[in-house]
Amino acid sequence: MIMKTRMIPDGKANLxxxxxxxxxxxxxxxxxxxxxxxxxxxxxxxxxxxxxxxELIGTRKAAFFEQPIHSTVSGKIIAHEKRHDEFGKLVNYVxxxxxxxxxxxxxxxxxxxxEIAALTKADFVEITKDMGLVGLGGSGFPTYIKLNTxxxxxxxxxxxVECEPYLISDYELMMNEPHWVIKGLIYTMRSSGAKKGVIxxxxxxxxxxxxxxxxxxxxxxxxxxxxxxxxxxxxGWELETVKGAIGKxxxxxxxxxxxxxxxxxxxxxxTIFKAVKHRMPLLQRFFTISGNGIENVSFRVRVGxxxxxxxxxxxxxxxxxxxxxxxxxxxxxxxxxxxxxxVITNTTTSLIVFNNEEYFEEPCIHCxxxxxxxxxxxxxxxxxxxxxxxxxxxxxxxxxxxxIECGLCSFVCPSKIHxxxxxxxxxxxxxxxxxASNR
Ligand code: SF4
Ligand code: SF4
Numbered sequence: 001m002i003m004k005t006r007m008i009p010d011g012k013a014n015l016x017x018x019x020x021x022x023x024x025x026x027x028x029x030x031x032x033x034x035x036x037x038x039x040x041x042x043x044x045x046x047x048x049x050x051x052x053x054x055e056l057i058g059t060r061k062a063a064f065f066e067q068p069i070h071s072t073v074s075g076k077i078i079a080h081e082k083r084h085d086e087f088g089k090l091v092n093y094v095x096x097x098x099x100x101x102x103x104x105x106x107x108x109x110x111x112x113x114x115e116i117a118a119l120t121k122a123d124f125v126e127i128t129k130d131m132g133l134v135g136l137g138g139s140g141f142p143t144y145i146k147l148n149t150x151x152x153x154x155x156x157x158x159x160x161v162e163c164e165p166y167l168i169s170d171y172e173l174m175m176n177e178p179h180w181v182i183k184g185l186i187y188t189m190r191s192s193g194a195k196k197g198v199i200x201x202x203x204x205x206x207x208x209x210x211x212x213x214x215x216x217x218x219x220x221x222x223x224x225x226x227x228x229x230x231x232x233x234x235x236g237w238e239l240e241t242v243k244g245a246i247g248k249x250x251x252x253x254x255x256x257x258x259x260x261x262x263x264x265x266x267x268x269x270x271t272i273f274k275a276v277k278h279r280m281p282l283l284q285r286f287f288t289i290s291g292n293g294i295e296n297v298s299f300r301v302r303v304g305x306x307x308x309x310x311x312x313x314x315x316x317x318x319x320x321x322x323x324x325x326x327x328x329x330x331x332x333x334x335x336x337x338x339x340x341x342x343v344i345t346n347t348t349t350s351l352i353v354f355n356n357e358e359y360f361e362e363p364c365i366h367c368x369x370x371x372x373x374x375x376x377x378x379x380x381x382x383x384x385x386x387x388x389x390x391x392x393x394x395x396x397x398x399x400x401x402x403x404i405e406c407g408l409c410s411f412v413c414p415s416k417i418h419x420x421x422x423x424x425x426x427x428x429x430x431x432x433x434x435x436a437s438n439r
Contacts, residue, residue: 008233008332008411010165015290018298020172023313024284025100028078029304030343031057031069032085033092037140038062041069043094049077052105054281057094060132065142068132070281071096072302074103086328086337093343096304108279116187116276121147124191124276131275132346133282137170137236137265138333140347143272146262153192154260157245158185158199158269160208161229161236164330169286169349170266172298174201174208177270178215184269186222187276192262197224199266200245204231233332234375234406238263252376252402271346282346289314293324293353301344307351308340323356332407362415370409370419376402380409384422392433400426 033041038060045057051071060067079095119127129144137159158181162170174181185197201208209226216224229235229244239250242261250259264272267285274280282303289310290296297314311317317324327334328342331352340351370380378399386394400423409419 008165008408010163011290012166012168012171015166015168015288015296015298016171018296020176020286020298020300021313022300023305023310024300024302025098026073026302026305026309027098028306029071029073029075029096029098029302030083030306031071031094031096031304032083032343032345033058033069033094034060035085035091035140035345036087037134038067041092043080043092045077045094047077047079050099051075051077051096052103053283054105054108054279057096065145067134067142068130068281069094070132070283072283072304073098074101075099084339084341086335086342088338110278111276119190119276121191121193124187124272127275127279128272131271131279131281133268133271133275134346135265136267136271136282136285136347136349138329138347138349139265143264143268146257146264147188147191149192149255149257149262151255151257152260153194153257153262155196155198155246155262156185156188156192156194157242157261157263158197158266159236159238159241159263160199160201160266161241161244163202163233163236164332164334166288166290166352167330167349168288168298171205171208172286172300173267173270175211178212179218180270180273181266182212182215182219182224183277184264184271184273185224186219187272188262188264188269189222194262195223197222198245199224199226200229200241201226202231202235203228233408234404237375237404237406240375285344285346285348287344287348288350289353290350291327291353293317293319293322293355303344303346305344307342307344307348311340311351311353317353319355325354325356327352327354332411333405361417364415364417367414369412369414373408373412375406375408376404378402380419380423383426384417384419387422387426387429392430395426395430400430403427 040061043058052074055071057071058069075096075098078097082090083093085091125144125148133143135141227245271282287299295315326337328337383398383400403423407420
């Protein structure tokens with residue numbers, strides 16, 4: 001039987017009932033100076049120096065952009081040291097001992113409504129650049145680059161779909177702070193000249209619609225509406241969200257701005273609001289610990305907090321004799337991480353702890369479920385076979401680069417084949433071959 005599906009259990013119902021545990025006073029905060037997008041970086045502080053909340057402590061550097069890094073507490077720089085990141089790679093960190101005073105840096109001063117009304121597009125771009133804002137829906141793409149489009153924009157879409165199972169940080173944000181999202185959306189509409197704003201959420205989350213519709217009554221001058229999109233996975237993939245929210249089909253690899261659309265994750269919009277209104281970088285975020293290997297807890301924490309400390313607060317792992325699988329992010333697109341001794345960054349949403357129930361891949365039964373379920377209409381099983389044969393030409397012809405690593409093919413495969421891993425590996429090997437031939 002072919003299992004064709006885009007509907008997957010999301011495991012969120014119980015998580016959404018959890019009260020939020022505020023843990024914003026970690027004793028030590030850790031800031032990686034590089035990350036996956038920015039392989040270079042430098043600090044501008046020295047050991048022993050006192051810093052304030054929101055103070056610049058370094059800069060991450062990529063080929064075409066830089067991302068400032070800010071302290072999220074006040075306190076003393078106690079070390080620059082190498083530690084492992086979530087991929088197990090050694091990277092440079094700055095470590096701050098929290099003085100628990102939360103003294104704000106002098107630059108963090110609210111803008112008046114008159115000042116905000118006078119901001120130009122160039123100002124919005126500059127603000128988001130200086131605050132180091134990046135896409136919080138998982139992309140980590142610099143916000144200022146998106147805002148800096150010279151294309152005419154008709155509509156800005158706020159992506160609140162959060163389709164990955166077990167993730168509820170956007171949900172918590174929309175339920176607790178809808179005005180941050182709405183104001184961030186208004187700022188991006190003003191910056192881009194868009195007349196229309198759309199907040200996209202899943203059909204089944206009527207509770208969010210009630211909260212946002214109520215909050216929207218305070219903004220009668222703006223044409224903003226909540227649109228319910230499909231419950232299927234991956235309805236939160238940018239192009240799928242745009243299609244569901246405004247009915248526009250944008251081809252893969254094309255910029256949405258070329259079609260008059262900007263799309264931002266709702267958490268990103270909240271950071272834009274804070275940056276514009278309060279001149280504040282991202283200091284805190286919602287973070288969830290879930291899975292069957294640990295007591296589930298929904299946190300609000302400072303960026304730089306060690307996840308290991310949150311695991312301890314959650315009571316440690318259940319059934320310590322059973323080995324655990326740790327996933328940062330969602331179970332479909334998240335990253336397996338070798339250790340919980342990693343830190344919350346701007347883009348960290350969740351840790352899922354699974355009891356490792358061992359199972360083995362079985363041979364492919366040629367059911368084609370992976371092919372029928374793939375949202376970008378490529379053929380995972382054929383790609384896997386081409387990879388195993390080392391056939392790079394076939395990988396290219398099979399369009400492996402269209403893969404968005406959504407995880408659906410692995411999910412539906414009755415033989416439990418980790419197809420998404422094969423897709424990642426295929427893309428990587430193809431990239432290496434193409435880079436070598438371009439040299
Ligand atoms: S992981 Fe890639 S190949 Fe697999 S279903 Fe998603 S897009 Fe298709
Ligand atoms: S790889 Fe899995 S889902 Fe795809 S055809 Fe084979 S058995 Fe079916």
